[in-house]
Every structure is written in C-alpha cells, then in structure tokens.
Amino acid sequence: MHNLGFLFAANVFVWGGIIYYVYTLKQRNRALEKDLDLLKETLSKEG
C-alpha cells in the first residue's frame, strides 16, 4: 500500500474541488433566481 496517502490526497482534492465548485454554482444560481423573482414582483406591483 505504498504511496496510498498521496493517491488519497489527490482524490480528495479532485472530488472535493469538483463538489465545492458545483455547490457554489448552485448557490449562486439560487441567489440569482431569488433576486430575479423579487425584482419581477416589485416591477409588477409598480405596474
């Protein structure tokens, strides 16, 4: 099991990095959708 630690570390970085990026993308999209809905609501109220 020589160098298993290095292989494990590489995996953690790759999958951790991808999962973190997907998570931030989803978070940003959710926040933008919320902003958009709020803006549309305000505009429709103002007529």
Place this chain on the structure above:
Amino acid sequence: MSPDVVEEKEEESNALVWLTGFALLAAMIAIFIYVPTERKEGLIQRIMYFHVPCAWLSFFAFFVVFICSILFLWKKDREWDIYAHASAEIGVVFCSLVLITGPIWARPVWGAWWVWDARLTSTLILWIIYVSYLMLRAQSDAGSMRARYAAVLGIVGFLNIPFIHFSVLWWRTFHPQSKVITNEGIGKGMDPSMLATLGISLCAFTLLYFLLMGERVRQEKLKDEIDRLKREKLYSS
C-alpha cells in the same frame, strides 16, 4: 421561452446529470477496481486517470474560450461572450486541479513537489493568464470594452496550449512524454486496459464539462436578465 421548451430543456439537463453521474461512477470503478496497478510506479500512477482528464478538460475549456472570443469580436454578440466567460471559469478550476494533482504525483516519483521544467512552468503561466482573464471580467465597470479586452486575452492565452503540448518534445523535461499520442499512433504506448480506463475517465470529465457549462451559462443569463430589469425599473421611476 414557452413552458414546453423549458420542460424539454429541463429533461435534457436531467438526462445529462444522470449520464454524467453514471460515467463518473464507471470511471471510478475502472480506476480503482478494473485497471491493474502499474509495475514501476505502483498505486500512485492511478492519479494519471484524474490528472490527464483534468488537463484535457481545462485545455478543451480554453479552446472554447478561444473560439467564442473570436466569434464575439467578429459578431459582437453577447451570447459568445457568455460562453467564453463560463468556459474560462471552468478551465481555471480544472487547471488548478492539474496543478494540485501534478505535484502530489511528482513528490513520490521525482522526489520533488515542483520542478521548473518547460511543461510545468508553461502550465502555470496558462493558469495565471486565465486567472487574469477572470480578474478582468470581475472588474465592476461593466461594458463592451471589458468584454473586448477579455476576448483578446482569451485568444492570446490559448496560444500557450500548443507550446505546453510540445514542450516535452522540444526540451528535456522531468514531465514524461505523452503515452496516448505517440509517433507509433494513438494509444500504442499503453496497455489496452489502461487506455480503456483513461478513455472512460476522459469521457466522464467531458460530460462533466457540458453539465457545468449549462449551469454557468444559465447563471450569466440570469445576471443579464436582472440587469435588464433593473435598468427598466430605473427608467420607469
């Protein structure tokens, strides 16, 4: 966009999510169960099945930036600018993973985390160029000039990629030469099971790119829609 079109797009997106998930799972099974351990380097060589696809994905992403930037400068269509920006961000993420997994692989094999050889240095330069591209895009003063400067940087940055590819042939480097594309043909320098595993991993990462692109492009379009409504609100008040 009509509700039918939106529903169709959502179905396509869900199919891509499932396909990508399945491909990534197949890649993991191939990497950790199917493929035999390499004789010289041992277990650590399995990093190649992540390292090479990450490099491929980042180069592909920067190629998309290159093409979309040319099309943006030519057609002056914001759509191409959106694609270029989205692809650059994904390229930087995966180029960062290349620069992280490379040293982790190099440490036990070369005895050093980093050496300033042509392949490693030119990859680091590529990463710096596209990080600069994203920093330029992040400038608060929005406008077509910023998009144009970014497009020029996106095109110039890509010119580094052929240099990275051929650097291992032009100079004596620590980084090994490609075993996938050799003088004898594609995949001749590798065991068939290793080549198959790398192929599965490359396909999985390519699907992941399209999935991420879809999300990132949607984000830019949402931002544009918000800006448009804000302007509308400003003018109406």
